[in-house]
Amino acid sequence: MAGEPFWRRKSLSEMTVPEWESLCDGCGLCCLVRFEDEDGDIIPTRVHCKLFDAGACVCTDYANRQKYVPDCVKLTPGNIEQLAWMPLSCAYRRLNEGRELADWHPLISGDPESVHRAGVSVRGQTVSEKVLAEPEDALDFAAPDLIAERGR
Numbered sequence: 001m002a003g004e005p006f007w008r009r010k011s012l013s014e015m016t017v018p019e020w021e022s023l024c025d026g027c028g029l030c031c032l033v034r035f036e037d038e039d040g041d042i043i044p045t046r047v048h049c050k051l052f053d054a055g056a057c058v059c060t061d062y063a064n065r066q067k068y069v070p071d072c073v074k075l076t077p078g079n080i081e082q083l084a085w086m087p088l089s090c091a092y093r094r095l096n097e098g099r100e101l102a103d104w105h106p107l108i109s110g111d112p113e114s115v116h117r118a119g120v121s122v123r124g125q126t127v128s129e130k131v132l133a134e135p136e137d138a139l140d141f142a143a144p145d146l147i148a149e150r151g152r
Contacts (some may be wrong), residue, residue, distance in 0.1 A: 007095055007107070012077035020077075023091040025105050025115045028057040028122040030075070033129055033138045034085055042085040047138040048126040057116070057123050073085050 006019050015023075033047040049069055051060050057067055065072045073083065075092055079112050086093045091101055101108050104118035132138060 005107070007091075007101060012080065012092065012095060015077075019065045022107060023095070025089075025091055025120070026057045026112060027087070027089065027115050027120050028052060028054070029090065029127070030073070031059065032122065032126065032143075033135075035139060043139070043142050043144065044085065045138045046122070046126045046141040046143045047129050047132065048122070048129060050130050052126075052128070054123065054128070057121050083107050 001020045009021065010019070012020070018060075020100050028048065029044075031049045031052040033045045033049065034042045035045070037043060047118060049059075049072070051065055051069060051072075051073055052058075061068060065119065066074065073079070073082070077096075080086070080092050080096045083093075088094075091105055091107075094101060102118075102120075103109065104114045104120060106114060116123050127141065129135070129138065
């Protein structure tokens with residue numbers, strides 16, 4: 001169906017790099033520090049990566065992020081299914097699970113601010129890891145609600 005948008009016509013692995021990148025809604029949830037407890041449960045925090053611009057909700061050096069943050073996970077069609085810590089609202093996760101993009105997603109709304117207005121993004125809700133004395137101090141900002149469905 002030629003009139004259908006690319007995310008309905010193509011699987012994640014069939015998408016071009018620009019199409020794949022456009023799926024990012026700019027919520028910033030994947031840029032938060034997470035811990036794994038002894039049971040394997042993921043504990044998200046409200047602490048963002050040192051490269052994250054909390055006002056704009058973007059990485060300040062996306063192209064080189066893994067050089068400066070070696071444990072930054074690069075999302076790919078091949079690994080999205082294994083990343084259970086990805087928020088339920090994430091477009092990559094939604095499409096991988098056979099769900100539609102949310103109404104607030106910029107590709108649907110045509111407005112990059114819609115994700116923030118819908119209350120899905122972390123804009124204004126985080127602190128930088130740069131302010132922590134020790135990396136483990138991020139646990140003081142634990143936020144288990146962050147992987148739940150936000151802004152349906």
